[in-house]
Amino acid sequence: GGQDEAASSGKITVTFAGTEAATTTQSKMMQAVADVLNADGRFDAEVLVAGALSGDTDALVTQAKLGVPLVVPSDPGRLASQFNIPDMNILMAPYILTDPAVLEKLPDTELFKTWSSQLEKQGIVLIADMYNGFRNFYTVEKVEHVEDLSGMRIRGFGNDIGNALAKHFGFANIAIPFGEVFPAIQQGALDGTEVQVSAAAGNAFWDVTPYIAITKHYMLQTAFVCSTRLLNGMPDDAREFFLKTIREKALEYGKTGEEAEDGLYQKMADNGVTITEVDLKEFQDAIAPLYKNNDLKFSPGLKEKLFDQLGM
Amino acid sequence: MNKLFSWLDKAEKVVCGTGFVFLIAFVFLSAFLRFFRVSMSWNIDLAMLLLAWTAFLGADVAWRSGQIIGVDILTRTFPEKLQRLIELVVYLIILTALGFMFVYSLRLAWTERIARYQSMPIPYSLVILSLAVASLSMIFSTLQKIRRVSLQLFGKDSSPDRRSPE
Amino acid sequence: MNLVLICFVIFLLMGMPIAFVIGIAAFTFFITRPMLPFEGAVQMVILQSQSFAFLAVPFFIFAGNLMNVSGITSRLLGLARLLTRRMYGGTAQISVVMSTLMGGVSGSATADAAMETRILGPEMMRIGYKKGYICSVNCVSALITATIPPSLGLIIFGFVGEVSIGRLFAGGIIPGFLMMLFLMITTSLTSRFKKYDPPQADAPRLTFREIGENLKESVWALMFPVILIVGIRFGLFTPSESGAFAVVYAVIIGKFVYRELTWENFKDALVTSFKDNGAIMLIIAMSGPFSYAITWVKLPVILSNFIFGISSNPQVLVLIMLGFLFVTGMIVDSNVNFILLTPIFLPMVQSLGFDPIHFGVLMATVVTLGVMTPPIGAALYTVCGIIDCPPEEYTRESIPFMAAVLLELAVLVFIPEAVTFIPNLIFG
Ligand code: NA
Numbered sequence A: 001g002g003q004d005e006a007a008s009s010g011k012i013t014v015t016f017a018g019t020e021a022a023t024t025t026q027s028k029m030m031q032a033v034a035d036v037l038n039a040d041g042r043f044d045a046e047v048l049v050a051g052a053l054s055g056d057t058d059a060l061v062t063q064a065k066l067g068v069p070l071v072v073p074s075d076p077g078r079l080a081s082q083f084n085i086p087d088m089n090i091l092m093a094p095y096i097l098t099d100p101a102v103l104e105k106l107p108d109t110e111l112f113k114t115w116s117s118q119l120e121k122q123g124i125v126l127i128a129d130m131y132n133g134f135r136n137f138y139t140v141e142k143v144e145h146v147e148d149l150s151g152m153r154i155r156g157f158g159n160d161i162g163n164a165l166a167k168h169f170g171f172a173n174i175a176i177p178f179g180e181v182f183p184a185i186q187q188g189a190l191d192g193t194e195v196q197v198s199a200a201a202g203n204a205f206w207d208v209t210p211y212i213a214i215t216k217h218y219m220l221q222t223a224f225v226c227s228t229r230l231l232n233g234m235p236d237d238a239r240e241f242f243l244k245t246i247r248e249k250a251l252e253y254g255k256t257g258e259e260a261e262d263g264l265y266q267k268m269a270d271n272g273v274t275i276t277e278v279d280l281k282e283f284q285d286a287i288a289p290l291y292k293n294n295d296l297k298f299s300p301g302l303k304e305k306l307f308d309q310l311g312m
Numbered sequence B: 001m002n003k004l005f006s007w008l009d010k011a012e013k014v015v016c017g018t019g020f021v022f023l024i025a026f027v028f029l030s031a032f033l034r035f036f037r038v039s040m041s042w043n044i045d046l047a048m049l050l051l052a053w054t055a056f057l058g059a060d061v062a063w064r065s066g067q068i069i070g071v072d073i074l075t076r077t078f079p080e081k082l083q084r085l086i087e088l089v090v091y092l093i094i095l096t097a098l099g100f101m102f103v104y105s106l107r108l109a110w111t112e113r114i115a116r117y118q119s120m121p122i123p124y125s126l127v128i129l130s131l132a133v134a135s136l137s138m139i140f141s142t143l144q145k146i147r148r149v150s151l152q153l154f155g156k157d158s159s160p161d162r163r164s165p166e
Numbered sequence C: 001m002n003l004v005l006i007c008f009v010i011f012l013l014m015g016m017p018i019a020f021v022i023g024i025a026a027f028t029f030f031i032t033r034p035m036l037p038f039e040g041a042v043q044m045v046i047l048q049s050q051s052f053a054f055l056a057v058p059f060f061i062f063a064g065n066l067m068n069v070s071g072i073t074s075r076l077l078g079l080a081r082l083l084t085r086r087m088y089g090g091t092a093q094i095s096v097v098m099s100t101l102m103g104g105v106s107g108s109a110t111a112d113a114a115m116e117t118r119i120l121g122p123e124m125m126r127i128g129y130k131k132g133y134i135c136s137v138n139c140v141s142a143l144i145t146a147t148i149p150p151s152l153g154l155i156i157f158g159f160v161g162e163v164s165i166g167r168l169f170a171g172g173i174i175p176g177f178l179m180m181l182f183l184m185i186t187t188s189l190t191s192r193f194k195k196y197d198p199p200q201a202d203a204p205r206l207t208f209r210e211i212g213e214n215l216k217e218s219v220w221a222l223m224f225p226v227i228l229i230v231g232i233r234f235g236l237f238t239p240s241e242s243g244a245f246a247v248v249y250a251v252i253i254g255k256f257v258y259r260e261l262t263w264e265n266f267k268d269a270l271v272t273s274f275k276d277n278g279a280i281m282l283i284i285a286m287s288g289p290f291s292y293a294i295t296w297v298k299l300p301v302i303l304s305n306f307i308f309g310i311s312s313n314p315q316v317l318v319l320i321m322l323g324f325l326f327v328t329g330m331i332v333d334s335n336v337n338f339i340l341l342t343p344i345f346l347p348m349v350q351s352l353g354f355d356p357i358h359f360g361v362l363m364a365t366v367v368t369l370g371v372m373t374p375p376i377g378a379a380l381y382t383v384c385g386i387i388d389c390p391p392e393e394y395t396r397e398s399i400p401f402m403a404a405v406l407l408e409l410a411v412l413v414f415i416p417e418a419v420t421f422i423p424n425l426i427f428g
């Protein structure tokens, strides 16, 4: 059954394999792409979400690279570590990208093309970069100013970016698997987490974190990748259709996701969470030394180059 | 040859035991530090790396010591010679599988040679190598089992002892 | 997929260890599909070892082994003897009570069954119990140990199903004590019927002073589960980390309170533990490519559609699942059962509004029972091996005990509060 039948039918087989739940924007987007591809007739696309194939995004990307016909939603930070392209981390760095609209222009920038070609040399194609939500602080105590975060035990990214953010905001960065964050906050092993609202609402965080501070420090992106081998195996017109469909749906669902955020914040508020609009300038200033000292070891002038190419 | 094997056996136990104690100490420490609000963002990755090494090497120690055995619900009704013959075939199949695991874990480690842990400046391939090393070690253990069964089957001393404890 | 199943059955019948049976059967799936590179199979093996929640397994195995060498076990045995000395089938009752007390320090049914058969077996044979009966009571009552927290079955269910292990632990408390009650009644009835071991007329009545004397020593072991749950509740450690605290606690009590832990027996416990852990991890790791293969051919979807087709009543469905697990448990290793079936069953029962903690405790119990059921069961062969009992005799004598456990589970299906009351009380 399954993919075996597809392989023998002469159609182009492709599996979208994600780790998020079926209800998230990312999973819905992949289903929408698969529907369009299947309706076209040249493709046999299926979607496996919620980690059905594997719960490890990097492993799925490796499988794609090895030749399994997968499209995998990863993110620029993961790809930066996995394929040793440190400069690509800037897409996930705090307060660099602050407006989802820039993602429309991003694929046309020289920098993005450089990173893409570095990936392609390693057998991976970055098809599209989709908006996946701003991350904010969800805490047990109210956070209005940077110093309120001081000393809090917050679950953040366990990578250099996460540590740099913790250093400049003054909280203790605690690595805990995402699934254990809810009970850890509930039982007092953590004072909060930084996360996007879709994940917070999807996991009923209103039960454990009575406060949200709208700091918008990271703009999360989903980077859809597949292997060069998969693309090269397609006839030219099919490949073009395939890439076009994913890019269009990425833009469309990026916007859908953005619009859905208001409703999700409302849902948090309806469940008794206090949402604090902080002074973003104050938080951005606290992060400024990160770029001045070049904590993340970017190439010289990278930030200016990116802003210039994005016309910011 | 036997001397080398017993030295390797001992070395494996020491590495595995030390890793196990470190793993516990380390997880204990990270919980302790968190209580005192100290950052430790690489604790998960390091614990997982230690777990892979201790688990896979531990599996080899268990395999060699005869702890990992199948169920002889059907085969125990067979004549002694046939039982040993089936045992030999089982070991040969396992040996082949271990050979595949060894070669392909090395190939996977090579594929991932560039990847770094997000939280630690060390290659991600280190975790893959745990399986390569354990597979190699299990290949040696399986060869010893094959030698023992072959002696029982074809050797001059064909004493009909049951699956002897190792 | 047919090739996978054929290999699975043939290798199993040839007497190949289960870890290799699963792994090699799955390898054939990868080899026969050019689309799936073999590196992917190896990668799935490695990834299975990369779960933080799994850490609790090696830690609690080690803690349990340390308890055995540090004098904690022997003190609990003293307490169990005290509590049962005026009962019918008193020596068999010691085993049931001992498994309940051990429940708080050990998570492994097989280890508990082996330990108690070794200690109580010779004594029971001398008094006149039949071998099959001795093995049955020691083996099946060890299921209590695996139900009362800590419990390896609950940890593995929690880590596969991404359910709070802290809550699962708390959920096992009432079912564990209820099982003790069911098995004590069964022991009493069967030993009266078989005229085993009547209470001695001159056995002195139990006094509070006597219990108090014993508790002075055994309280350190009895406190153990309380400390674990309190530590989790107050955020000192997460459930995955709790095993590391258990090890440290066992070392401290063994070294400084009971003064029986030496460097030599520490090393023995350490080697036993990493071997046990390696053996379990090998099964779990090798099932990685197997799960991948069955997902690839959509077996989980097919199976859950089939089960959904039978009934949509949650209780009936859970009873069917438990029956299914009991049957698969007869032939499939318990870890394999957890890994392959939790991801299929849990979403199904959740979609019907069945509490995941409630289901987890039921599933963990029935799957762990699989190690005690013929024809294939690790605990069964371990206890039968210890006193050289024919497995057929065990099978016959174990029927009343198995029936008691199944009856308890069937009752629990309809009383969710018996499972969820304590977790809700502790964790809100
Ligand atoms: Na017992």
Ligand code: NA
Residues within 6 Å of the ligand: C102, C103, C104, C105, C106, C107, C108, C144, C145, C146, C147, C148, C149, C150, C151
């Ligand atoms: Na237990």
